[in-house]
Amino acid sequence: MTALASPVACGPEIRFERGQRAVFCGLTSIVWLHRKIQDAFFLVVGSRTCAHLIQSAAGVMIFAEPRFATAIIEERDLAGLADAHEELDRVVRRLLERRPDIRLLFLVGSCPSEVIKLDLGRAAARLSADLAPAVRVLSYSGSGIETTFTQGEDACLAALVPDLPRDEAASLLVVGALADVVEDQFARLLTDLGIGPVRFLPGRRAAERAPVGPNTRYLLAQPFLTETARALEERGAVRIPAPFPLGAEGTTLWLAAAARAFGVAPARVVAVTEPGRARAARALTAHRARLAGKRVFLFPDSQLEVPLARFLSREMGAALIEVGTPYLHRTHLAEDLALLPDGTAVTEGQSLDDQLDRCRAARPDLTVCGLGLANPLEGEDLVTKWSIELLFTPIQGYEQAGDLAGLFTRPLARRARLEA
Amino acid sequence: MQLTLWTYEGPPHIGAMRVATAMRGLHYVLHAPQGDTYADLLFTMIERRDARPPVTYTTFQARDLGADTAEIFKQAVAAAYERFRPQAMIVGASCTAELLQDDPGGLSRALGLPIPVIPLELPAYQKKENWGASETFYRLVRTLAGPPAAERVQTSCNILGPTALGFRHRDDLREVRGLLDGLGIAVNVVAPLGAAPADLARLGEAAFNVVLYPEVARSAAQWLERTHRQPFVETAPIGVKGTVAFVEAVAALAGVDPIPVLRAEGSRLPWYARSVDSTYLTGKRVFVFGDATHAVAAARVAAAEIGFSVVGLGTYSREFAREVRAEAAAHGIEALITDDYLAVEAAIAAAQPELVLGTQMERHIAKRLGIPCAVISAPMHVQDVPARHAPQMGFEGANVLFDAFVHPLMMGLEEHLLAMFRDDPEFHDGAAPSHLGGGARLEAETAVLAAPAAAPPVVWSIEAERELKKVPFFVRGKARHNTELFARERALPLITVETLYDAKAHFSR
Numbered sequence: 001m002t003a004l005a006s007p008v009a010c011g012p013e014i015r016f017e018r019g020q021r022a023v024f025c026g027l028t029s030i031v032w033l034h035r036k037i038q039d040a041f042f043l044v045v046g047s048r049t050c051a052h053l054i055q056s057a058a059g060v061m062i063f064a065e066p067r068f069a070t071a072i073i074e075e076r077d078l079a080g081l082a083d084a085h086e087e088l089d090r091v092v093r094r095l096l097e098r099r100p101d102i103r104l105l106f107l108v109g110s111c112p113s114e115v116i117k118l119d120l121g122r123a124a125a126r127l128s129a130d131l132a133p134a135v136r137v138l139s140y141s142g143s144g145i146e147t148t149f150t151q152g153e154d155a156c157l158a159a160l161v162p163d164l165p166r167d168e169a170a171s172l173l174v175v176g177a178l179a180d181v182v183e184d185q186f187a188r189l190l191t192d193l194g195i196g197p198v199r200f201l202p203g204r205r206a207a208e209r210a211p212v213g214p215n216t217r218y219l220l221a222q223p224f225l226t227e228t229a230r231a232l233e234e235r236g237a238v239r240i241p242a243p244f245p246l247g248a249e250g251t252t253l254w255l256a257a258a259a260r261a262f263g264v265a266p267a268r269v270v271a272v273t274e275p276g277r278a279r280a281a282r283a284l285t286a287h288r289a290r291l292a293g294k295r296v297f298l299f300p301d302s303q304l305e306v307p308l309a310r311f312l313s314r315e316m317g318a319a320l321i322e323v324g325t326p327y328l329h330r331t332h333l334a335e336d337l338a339l340l341p342d343g344t345a346v347t348e349g350q351s352l353d354d355q356l357d358r359c360r361a362a363r364p365d366l367t368v369c370g371l372g373l374a375n376p377l378e379g380e381d382l383v384t385k386w387s388i389e390l391l392f393t394p395i396q397g398y399e400q401a402g403d404l405a406g407l408f409t410r411p412l413a414r415r416a417r418l419e420a
Numbered sequence: 421m422q423l424t425l426w427t428y429e430g431p432p433h434i435g436a437m438r439v440a441t442a443m444r445g446l447h448y449v450l451h452a453p454q455g456d457t458y459a460d461l462l463f464t465m466i467e468r469r470d471a472r473p474p475v476t477y478t479t480f481q482a483r484d485l486g487a488d489t490a491e492i493f494k495q496a497v498a499a500a501y502e503r504f505r506p507q508a509m510i511v512g513a514s515c516t517a518e519l520l521q522d523d524p525g526g527l528s529r530a531l532g533l534p535i536p537v538i539p540l541e542l543p544a545y546q547k548k549e550n551w552g553a554s555e556t557f558y559r560l561v562r563t564l565a566g567p568p569a570a571e572r573v574q575t576s577c578n579i580l581g582p583t584a585l586g587f588r589h590r591d592d593l594r595e596v597r598g599l600l601d602g603l604g605i606a607v608n609v610v611a612p613l614g615a616a617p618a619d620l621a622r623l624g625e626a627a628f629n630v631v632l633y634p635e636v637a638r639s640a641a642q643w644l645e646r647t648h649r650q651p652f653v654e655t656a657p658i659g660v661k662g663t664v665a666f667v668e669a670v671a672a673l674a675g676v677d678p679i680p681v682l683r684a685e686g687s688r689l690p691w692y693a694r695s696v697d698s699t700y701l702t703g704k705r706v707f708v709f710g711d712a713t714h715a716v717a718a719a720r721v722a723a724a725e726i727g728f729s730v731v732g733l734g735t736y737s738r739e740f741a742r743e744v745r746a747e748a749a750a751h752g753i754e755a756l757i758t759d760d761y762l763a764v765e766a767a768i769a770a771a772q773p774e775l776v777l778g779t780q781m782e783r784h785i786a787k788r789l790g791i792p793c794a795v796i797s798a799p800m801h802v803q804d805v806p807a808r809h810a811p812q813m814g815f816e817g818a819n820v821l822f823d824a825f826v827h828p829l830m831m832g833l834e835e836h837l838l839a840m841f842r843d844d845p846e847f848h849d850g851a852a853p854s855h856l857g858g859g860a861r862l863e864a865e866t867a868v869l870a871a872p873a874a875a876p877p878v879v880w881s882i883e884a885e886r887e888l889k890k891v892p893f894f895v896r897g898k899a900r901h902n903t904e905l906f907a908r909e910r911a912l913p914l915i916t917v918e919t920l921y922d923a924k925a926h927f928s929r
Binding site for chain 1: 482
């Protein structure tokens, strides 16, 4: 509907767009967060739509006794707020009776709960007092009116920060839910660099609460952590600026930034990262042949788009037509933006039909988009890569660089194979 | 508040989307927050549609709340009209927008668009998906149906009910068209699937209506009956008997002879069910759950056409509870009317069926309990929108049902061999049906352990336990359940071999 261009002297050309947005809400991030924090439960307070959304996003996971559920607001809950709090207490008690293994309960706000101004913060404080010390109860918003997709993780982690113990000692905190395998690789590399102690947010269990203080340096592993970063800075922690660890180059620069902050000699960085860089280079070669010169269009989804575009352009030789992102944190993404080719069109926000018009007109070789758009675009003979997989698949770090490239080359290889 | 993990039905606006997506030349503007667009992927992924559903969402955010959302809605309606130039539009609110109290009907009327714009009231906190589909279709028909034609050909009808994301609607429609064609009955309009608003205007030209799915089309058909004097047929042509009854009912309304269609090739189901390999199907205990239409029809086919015993029947469609209760009574059981999958799981565990016919959820419950299962109703996953022709309705549908119900079970000869040679390595107790891969399956006993946790434990003697192992594994769970029930009722401290056979005698009628 509206498109305001704000060209910078050099670097990418960033536009802001407003209109219909084909994106998930923050509730969706529960689907990977609950797997990361193994004794946490996520209780969405919302409508049948919220339950249906999570069911649709979780696919077959819904049948595996996952640690999330929805307290569906019914008509009688809308009548009076006092009643709603009693109802919520009843639902929480029933839930904890069924799941005595739960140590951390998140009350997750939704659009309906926010519009009726159900105070989940107060409910969490009350329930926390009642259920202590067995269960801590926190709240955050995953609603579509407040959050887009991965921002749900940001809101969740930000809710954890005030709860972290204080510590004056120097330490590194890596922030953002990563697959366990990736987390372990990073822990090894950072330890080999001589950085320590290294801790991760979120921890794998509710009891793992990384201490924070003025000597904590934190390194973002994901680009969508605006509120979490702010909350950490309120606790005195200091961010280490770095591009995100996607691809061999991204991983090296990310590790090097941490090493610099901890005074590690550059030679040691080269020595520690050499085996990983060599393996990644080998893994990426075959994929580069398929992606070099391919014109790529990225629809907004997760805020991973800018670092992904940087990887595709610099390491895979792809040409970028447009890089959409739901939000653009200019500070957190400064290092990645600086590595994009001059003049790259970066669009913050979305006006879906206008963006589809641009995509169709450009006829990209590969379009990265959500599942609602992928088959319709394939139906128009455009090759697509559905983006949500980038959140569920381990893609960060050296050992995953080849897998990351593979996610983009597979649709192209497939299109080349099919003859019927 | 209701604690929920799985829901059988989405909210009512999903039902409206199913109608809008089924049609052509219709656009739906949905006042909804950012995130509600997830619903698109039900259509693009589960049904593999190659076009976006014709739905524009306002996707408002927190910063828009206040006076702004009404303006956003108006802009979205105007922009959607400009871009898509539909013949008609429907407008409404999702659950969150319902709370905002912007008035989609009034706001879009104020735009003065030159097409019909139909407001939908879909109470998201009371009603669900199927109700939403039914209400939407009813509103569309009410607004768009032209007057009854002055002269009608008696042998013309409309087919009402198939939608997008319907369980096998695509293929059912082809079968039903074939039956009507055989009877010499012309199909005037099929709706919603494939119809444009202009087609709905022609509904009045037909002499009568064929309702395939009452969940979607009963309200509209009843209205057409009242206002347009169009009678309707609601007999589900599912199974051979159902199809015959349907053909007879339609032929009677059209004043044609049903015999040529009934004498034609028909279905293989009756012969397959009579062939001796099917003897082993006799009295197999089956639990049926789904939407009302499919559950009732599947129970009839299972009992009367395949020879199973229906030991459980239920639905999540509260609107059709009466029909399901009546059908359950005919099988001598009580219907289970619930949308809580945990209640369904408990009922299945208690009934100890040998086959479950249900939705995607029952497929997973059955998997957990180690019971064979076939899917007969929405909600479904992508594998139940198959590439091949796979109707539920008509004579070919009956063939499909026979295969679908029997396939998860052992073939007769295989089951016989397993029972006779169960100590042989090839035919040991844990062997799964050969056509389902060689992997051992969870024994049905786990079902019993999972079910009535509240009941006090009953102790088995070693000899009784050993004797129980001699019972074929596919009925062993039931034997254990019955024996324990028997022992508990008599407050027996220990189950002996004697108790096992006493219980067997007690329960065999």
